[in-house]
Amino acid sequence: MEHIVIIGAIAAGTKAAAKAKRENPDLKITIFSEDEYISYSACGLPFYIGGEFADYKQLVEYTVEQFEKEMGVEVHTLHRVLSIDAEANFVKVKNLKTGEIFNQSYTKLLISTGARPFVPKIPGDEAKNIFTIRTLEDAFKIMEAMKKYKKVVIIGGGYIGIEMFEAFAKQGLDVKIVEKQSQIMPVLDEDIAASLKEMIEEKYPDSIIVSNSVKRFIANEEGNLEKIELESGMMLDADMVLLSLGVRPNSEIAKEAGIEIGPTGAIKVDKQMRTSVPNIFAAGDCAEKINLVTNEPVWIPLGSTANKEGRVVGTVLAGKEAQFDGILASAITKFFDIKISMTGIGEKTAKKLGYDFAAVNIHSKDKAGYMPDVKPICIKMLADKKTKRLLGAQGVGYGDIDKRINIVASALSAKMNVKDFINIDITYAPPFSRVIDITTTAAYALDKILEKEG
Amino acid sequence: MEHIVIIGAIAAGTKAAAKAKRENPDLKITIFSEDEYISYSACGLPFYIGGEFADYKQLVEYTVEQFEKEMGVEVHTLHRVLSIDAEANFVKVKNLKTGEIFNQSYTKLLISTGARPFVPKIPGDEAKNIFTIRTLEDAFKIMEAMKKYKKVVIIGGGYIGIEMFEAFAKQGLDVKIVEKQSQIMPVLDEDIAASLKEMIEEKYPDSIIVSNSVKRFIANEEGNLEKIELESGMMLDADMVLLSLGVRPNSEIAKEAGIEIGPTGAIKVDKQMRTSVPNIFAAGDCAEKINLVTNEPVWIPLGSTANKEGRVVGTVLAGKEAQFDGILASAITKFFDIKISMTGIGEKTAKKLGYDFAAVNIHSKDKAGYMPDVKPICIKMLADKKTKRLLGAQGVGYGDIDKRINIVASALSAKMNVKDFINIDITYAPPFSRVIDITTTAAYALDKILEKEG
Numbered sequence: 001m002e003h004i005v006i007i008g009a010i011a012a013g014t015k016a017a018a019k020a021k022r023e024n025p026d027l028k029i030t031i032f033s034e035d036e037y038i039s040y041s042a043c044g045l046p047f048y049i050g051g052e053f054a055d056y057k058q059l060v061e062y063t064v065e066q067f068e069k070e071m072g073v074e075v076h077t078l079h080r081v082l083s084i085d086a087e088a089n090f091v092k093v094k095n096l097k098t099g100e101i102f103n104q105s106y107t108k109l110l111i112s113t114g115a116r117p118f119v120p121k122i123p124g125d126e127a128k129n130i131f132t133i134r135t136l137e138d139a140f141k142i143m144e145a146m147k148k149y150k151k152v153v154i155i156g157g158g159y160i161g162i163e164m165f166e167a168f169a170k171q172g173l174d175v176k177i178v179e180k181q182s183q184i185m186p187v188l189d190e191d192i193a194a195s196l197k198e199m200i201e202e203k204y205p206d207s208i209i210v211s212n213s214v215k216r217f218i219a220n221e222e223g224n225l226e227k228i229e230l231e232s233g234m235m236l237d238a239d240m241v242l243l244s245l246g247v248r249p250n251s252e253i254a255k256e257a258g259i260e261i262g263p264t265g266a267i268k269v270d271k272q273m274r275t276s277v278p279n280i281f282a283a284g285d286c287a288e289k290i291n292l293v294t295n296e297p298v299w300i301p302l303g304s305t306a307n308k309e310g311r312v313v314g315t316v317l318a319g320k321e322a323q324f325d326g327i328l329a330s331a332i333t334k335f336f337d338i339k340i341s342m343t344g345i346g347e348k349t350a351k352k353l354g355y356d357f358a359a360v361n362i363h364s365k366d367k368a369g370y371m372p373d374v375k376p377i378c379i380k381m382l383a384d385k386k387t388k389r390l391l392g393a394q395g396v397g398y399g400d401i402d403k404r405i406n407i408v409a410s411a412l413s414a415k416m417n418v419k420d421f422i423n424i425d426i427t428y429a430p431p432f433s434r435v436i437d438i439t440t441t442a443a444y445a446l447d448k449i450l451e452k453e454g
Numbered sequence: 455m456e457h458i459v460i461i462g463a464i465a466a467g468t469k470a471a472a473k474a475k476r477e478n479p480d481l482k483i484t485i486f487s488e489d490e491y492i493s494y495s496a497c498g499l500p501f502y503i504g505g506e507f508a509d510y511k512q513l514v515e516y517t518v519e520q521f522e523k524e525m526g527v528e529v530h531t532l533h534r535v536l537s538i539d540a541e542a543n544f545v546k547v548k549n550l551k552t553g554e555i556f557n558q559s560y561t562k563l564l565i566s567t568g569a570r571p572f573v574p575k576i577p578g579d580e581a582k583n584i585f586t587i588r589t590l591e592d593a594f595k596i597m598e599a600m601k602k603y604k605k606v607v608i609i610g611g612g613y614i615g616i617e618m619f620e621a622f623a624k625q626g627l628d629v630k631i632v633e634k635q636s637q638i639m640p641v642l643d644e645d646i647a648a649s650l651k652e653m654i655e656e657k658y659p660d661s662i663i664v665s666n667s668v669k670r671f672i673a674n675e676e677g678n679l680e681k682i683e684l685e686s687g688m689m690l691d692a693d694m695v696l697l698s699l700g701v702r703p704n705s706e707i708a709k710e711a712g713i714e715i716g717p718t719g720a721i722k723v724d725k726q727m728r729t730s731v732p733n734i735f736a737a738g739d740c741a742e743k744i745n746l747v748t749n750e751p752v753w754i755p756l757g758s759t760a761n762k763e764g765r766v767v768g769t770v771l772a773g774k775e776a777q778f779d780g781i782l783a784s785a786i787t788k789f790f791d792i793k794i795s796m797t798g799i800g801e802k803t804a805k806k807l808g809y810d811f812a813a814v815n816i817h818s819k820d821k822a823g824y825m826p827d828v829k830p831i832c833i834k835m836l837a838d839k840k841t842k843r844l845l846g847a848q849g850v851g852y853g854d855i856d857k858r859i860n861i862v863a864s865a866l867s868a869k870m871n872v873k874d875f876i877n878i879d880i881t882y883a884p885p886f887s888r889v890i891d892i893t894t895t896a897a898y899a900l901d902k903i904l905e906k907e908g
Contacts, residue, residue: 011889044824044884058824292879304882307889325877332881341881370498370512402886403857406878410861413878414868423779424860424867425746427786427795428758430498432856435465435761 002027004317005091005106007081007253009033010042011303012284012310013112014062017073019314027318029073030104032093034080037136038064043303045139046160049146050167056136084109084257086277108279108317111259111267112310113250115285115301119243124217127225130241133160142242146171149239153177153228155214156244157184159333164242166335169204176236178228180213187331188394189346191361192380196396199338209234217241247301249286262288264299271323273313281317283309290326293344293391293412294353300329329392330409332402341405344392344412347382356385358453360445364438366399368430375399381408381442388417388450393442404439418446456481458771459545459560461535461707463487464496465757466738466764467566468516471527473768481772483527484558486547488534491590492518497757499593500614503600504621510590538563538711540731562733562771565713565721566764567704569739569755573697578671581679584695587614596696600625603693607631607682609668610698611638613787618696620789623658630690632682634667641785642848643800645815646834650850653792663688671695701755703740716742718753725777727767735771737763744780747798747845747866748807754783783846784863786856795859798846798866801836810839812907814899818892820853822884829853835862835896842871842904847896858893872900 004020006013009031017029031038039062048056064075078096085091090105117132129149131142152168154161157179168175179186183193184200197208212234218227228236249266260276262268266288269275273283285301287309305327315322330343350357361380368374377397383390393408395401411421421443428435436444458474460467463485471483485492493516502510518529532550539545544559571586583603585596606622608615611633622629633640637647638654651662666688672681682690703720714730716722720742723729727737739755741763759781769776784797804811815834822828831851837844847862849855865875875897882889890898 041822041824041884041889043882043889044822047822047825047884052826053824302882303889304880304891326879328879330879330881332883332886334883334885343879343881368495368498368501370495370507371501372506400854400857402881403854403860406857406861406880407864409880410864410870410875410878411868413874414865414870416864416868420867421864424864425780425782425784425797426758426860426863427784427797427856428497428756429786429788430495430501431788432786435495435497435757437758440762 002107003105004029004108004110005104006031006110006112007091008112008114008284008286009038009075009077010035010040010114010284011112011306012313013110014039014067015307015310016110016112016283016314016317018071019311020317021071021073023315023318023320025072031073031075032079032081032091032104033075033077034096035135035137036077038062038075038077039067040136041303042134045133045136046163046167049133049139049142049164050170056139059136081253084253084280086257086259086280089279108281110313110317111254111275111280111282111286112284113253113286115247115249117243118246118248120245122214122217124219126223127217127219128223129225129239130217130243132243133164134247145240146173150174151238152240152242153236153238154242154244156246157208157210158187158244158246159185159331160244162333162335162340164244165207175204176207176209178209178212178214178230180211182211184208184210185340188340188342189348189380192378192394192396195378196338196340199396199398200335203336247285249299249301251286254282254286262297264288264297266299268297271325272316273309273324274316281313283313291345292326292328294349296353298327298329300327300331302331328409328412330405332405337398338396339398339401340396341401342392342394343405343409344390345382346380346392346394350382350391355391357382357391358385358446358449360442360449362438362442362445364441365434366397367433368435371430377401377404377438379404379438379442381439381446383418383446383450385450385453388419390416390418390421393439404437407439418443418450422447456561457559458483458562458564459558460485460564460566461545462566462568462738462740463492463529463531464489464494464568464738465566465760466767467564468493468521469761469764470564470566470737470768470771472525473765474771475525475527477769477772477774479526485527485529486533486535486545486558487529487531488550489589489591490531492516492529492531493521494590495757496588499587499590500617500621503587503593503596503618504624510593513590535707538707538734540711540713540734543733562735564767564771565708565729565734565736565740566738567707567740569701569703571697572700572702574699576668576671578673580677581671581673582677583679583693584671584697586697587618588701599694600627604628605692606694606696607690607692608696608698610700611662611664612640612698612700613785614698616787616789616794618698619661627694629658630661630663632663632666632668632684634665636665638662638664639794642794642796643802643834646832646848646850649832650792650794653850653852654789657790701739703753703755705740708736708740716751718742718751720753722751725779726770727763727778728770735767737767745799746780746782748803750807752781752783754781754785756785782863782866784859786859791852792850793852793855794850795855796846796848797859797863798844799836800834800846800848804836804845809845811836811845812839812900812903814896814903816892816896816899818895819888820851821887823888825884831855831858831892833858833892833896835893835900837872837900837904839904839907842873844870844872844875847893858891861893872897872904876901
C-alpha cells in the first residue's frame with residue numbers, strides 16, 4: 001500500500017500533503033518536522049515582530065491537531081529525520097522529545113526541508129543576543145530580547161535585512177544595517193539600489209553602511225553584546241544583532257542519500273519535482289528551480305514558489321498530472337511605504353550570462369500628475385538586443401510598483417518582445433496611472449534603442 | 455509640400471502632431487479645434503470637480519502658445535471644421551470668433567474629433583441646471599452651479615456616473631444615481647455589479663436606483679429644475695442633473711465626406727489608423743477599434759487608447775512605420791476607495807458572441823490575512839472551454855484590483871491559456887498578496903472546470 005513520508009511541514013510539505021489527500025483520499029501520509037509549529041507563514045515573521053498584529057497564531061494556517069483532523073494526515077513534530085536510505089526506502093527518525101530513534105519506511109518520499117540562515121563563523125559570536133530569523137521560535141527569541149535591548153545592528157542588507165529594519169524601527173529600536181557589498185539589496189542593479197538607499201536615508205539618515213562587514217563582536221563582562229567592530233575599523237554600539245546574510249538549502253540529507261544536488265547546492269528536480277531517485281521528490285526552499293528567462297538553474301527560495309511546488313508535487317504524489325516549469329525570480333518587499341519589486345533578470349545577471357541587452361531606467365509618477373497623492377516611482381527594464389525579448393524589470397518607489405512588475409512578469413512568462421509589451425492595453429484612469437503607464441514608457445524607450453541599433 | 459491638417463486637439467490630435475514633428479521636423483502641421491482648450495486630460499475632470507486639486511491648469515499639458523512654440527505646429531482654437539472634401543483635399547473651416555468661413559487644403563488629414571455625450575430628448579429638458587460632462591467648459595459650468603445647488607441626480611450609472619457621484623459627494627452634494635438597466639455599471643457582469651452596488655450602498659444607502667429612467671424633468675417658475683419624475687412614477691427632488699448616458703463618436707463629418715463608418719458608428723481604420731480614404735486618418739475617440747480577444751470591431755473610447763493611437767498615427771504621418779493592433783477593453787475606475795477594473799470580455803459579451811466558456815468568481819483578500827490593512831477583493835475570470843484561453847477578468851473591491859487586472863491584460867495580450875497563467879511567477883510578500891494571489895486562485899478554479907469538462 002502507498003505510504004508517503006514527508007520531511008518538513010512549513011509550506012511545501014503541508015501544501016503537498018493537503019493536495020495529495022484531496023486528489024486521492026486513500027493515501028497514507030506521514031509528516032515529520034523537527035519544528036514545533038507547522039504550516040505557518042514564515043514570510044510574515046518580520047511583520048509580526050514589527051507589531052503589525054499581536055497574535056502569532058494568525059501566522060499559523062493549521063495547528064497540528066487541525067491539520068491531522070482536516071487532512072487525515074499523521075504529523076509528528078519535534079521529530080528530526082536523520083537520514084534517508086534511498087535503496088531500502090526508509091528514513092531514520094529521531095524523536096526530539098524522547099530521544100528515541102526509529103526507522104520509518106515509505107513508498108514515496110517528499111523532501112521539503114526548507115532552508116536555514118547562513119551563519120559564518122565570526123570572532124566574538126559567542127556573545128549573547130546574536131539572532132537569525134527563520135522560524136517562529138526565532139521570532140519569539142527576538143521579541144523577548146527587544147523588551148530589554150534597543151540598539152540593533154542588522155548584518156546583511158537583503159530582503160530580510162530590509163524587512164527587519166522596518167520591524168525593529170517600528171518597535172522603537174535604533175537600527176543600523178551593514179552590507180558587505182557596495183549597495184543595499186545586492187539583488188538589485190546598482191542604479192535602482194541607489195534610488196532605494198536615498199529613499200531609506202530620507203527617513204533614517206546614516207542608517208546604512210555599505211562596503212563593510214563585521215570583523216568581530218565585543219561583549220561586556222556578562223557576555224552581552226556591546227559593540228561591533230567592522231572591517232573598516234568603525235565601531236558600532238549594539239546590544240542586539242540580527243544576522244541576515246542569506247540562506248542555504250537544507251539539502252545535505254539528500255546529498256548524503258546519494259540524491260543529485262544541482263549546481264546551486266539545492267536538490268535537483270524535474271518538472272514533477274522528482275529528484276534523481278524516482279520515488280523521492282523535493283519541493284520548496286530545499287529544491288532547485290529553473291529561471292524561465294535564462295533557462296538556467298537558480299536557487300531563489302520563496303514562499304509563493306514553495307506553495308506552488310507543493311501543489312504540483314501533491315498532485316503528482318496522488319498519481320495525477322501536474323508540472324512546475326520554473327520561476328521568473330519575481331520578488332517584492334517594502335520598507336515602510338517604499339516598495340521594491342523585481343522580475344526576470346537585471347543588468348548584473350544579464351552581463352554575467354553574456355546577454356547583449358538594452359536597459360532603460362525611467363523615473364516617473366504612479367498616477368496622473370494632478371492627483372493629490374501622486375508619488376514618484378522608477379522602473380528599470382531590460383531587453384535582449386538580438387531577440388528583442390524582454391529580460392526583466394526592477395522598480396522602486398513610494399507608488400505602486402508591484403502592480404507594474406507583475407505586468408512584466410506576465411509578459412516574461414509569455415516570452416513577449418518589446419513591441420508586444422507596448423501593445424498591452426493597460427488600464428488607465430487618473431488615480432491609477434499616467435495616461436501612458438511607466439511600464440509602457442519604459443518599453444517605448446527600449447524600443448527606440450532596439451530600433452536604432454538593430 | 456506635405457501639409458498635415460488635424461481636426462481636434464484634446465488627446466489623439468495633439469499627440470499625433472507632437473509625434474509627427476518629432477519624427478520629421480520638416481512637416482507642416484495645422485490643427486483646428488472648436489474648443490478653447492487643447493491638450494488636456496478630460497479623464498481628470500471628475501477629480502477636478504471633486505476638489506482633488508484646485509487649478510484646472512493642472513489638467514492642461516500644453517497651452518496653445520506652449521504647444522505652438524515647442525512643437526512648431528500651428529493651432530487654431532475656436533475653429534470648427536464644417537466639412538471635408540476628400541476628393542479635392544481641403545476642409546471648410548469656420549472661425550467661431552469672427553464667423554469667417556474659409557477653405558484649408560491638406561495633403562494628409564487626421565480626424566481626431568473625439569466623442570460627445572449622448573443626450574436624448576426628455577420632456578422638460580429645457581429646465582436650467584441639466585449638465586453633461588465632457589470638456590473643461592462643461593466642468594466650469596457644473597462647478598458654478600454647485601455653488602448654489604446641492605441636490606444632484608445623475609442619470610446613467612456608467613464610469614462617468616460613478617466618478618461624478620464621488621466628485622459631487624466629496625463636494626457635499628446630496629447625490630442619487632438612476633440607471634435604466636437592472637445594475638450599476640452595465641459594462642460589468644451582474645454578479646460583480648451586485649458586489650459593487652453593495653459596497654457603494656454601505657457608504658451611501660439608497661443612493662442607487664436601477665431599472666428606472668427619467669420620464670420628465672419638472673422646473674419651478676424661474677425655470678430651475680426642481681423635481682424629476684421617473685418612469686416608475688417615483689419623484690426625486692433635484693436642483694441639478696448630470697446626464698451621463700454614454701457617448702457617441704463624432705464621426706458625422708467623416709461620414710458626410712464619404713469615409714467608411716464601421717458597424718459601431720465610429721470611423722473604420724486600419725492598423726495604421728488610415729480610413730477608407732488613403733490620405734485621411736482617424737485616431738482617438740472618433741475611431742473604431744478591434745477587440746483583440748474577440749477580433750470584433752468595438753467602440754470603447756478611452757484616453758489611454760487615444761494617446762497610443764495618436765502616437766502611432768503621428769509616426770505614420772511622418773512617413774515611418776508603426777501600427778496599433780487593437781485593445782483589450784481594459785478599463786478602471788474607482789468610487790472613493792472602491793476600485794473597479796476589467797479587461798477582455800465578461801460573461802455578457804461572451805454569451806452574446808456565442809463562446810462556450812467557464813467563469814469563476816473568487817472572493818478573497820488583497821494581502822496576507824494577518825496584515826492589519828487587509829482588504830476584501832473579488833475577481834471574476836473567464837476562459838474559453840474549447841481553446842482553454844483566458845477571455846477576460848473583472849474585479850471590484852477595497853484592495854488593489856487594478857494590479858491584478860493588468861496581469862490578466864498582459865496575459866490576454868499574449869493569448870495565454872489558463873495553465874500558462876497559473877505558471878506566471880507573481881511577486882509575493884505578505885503586504886502585497888496572499889501567498890497564492892487571487893488571480894492564480896481564479897485560474898486554478900478555471901483549470902479545474904476545464905479539466906473536468908474537457
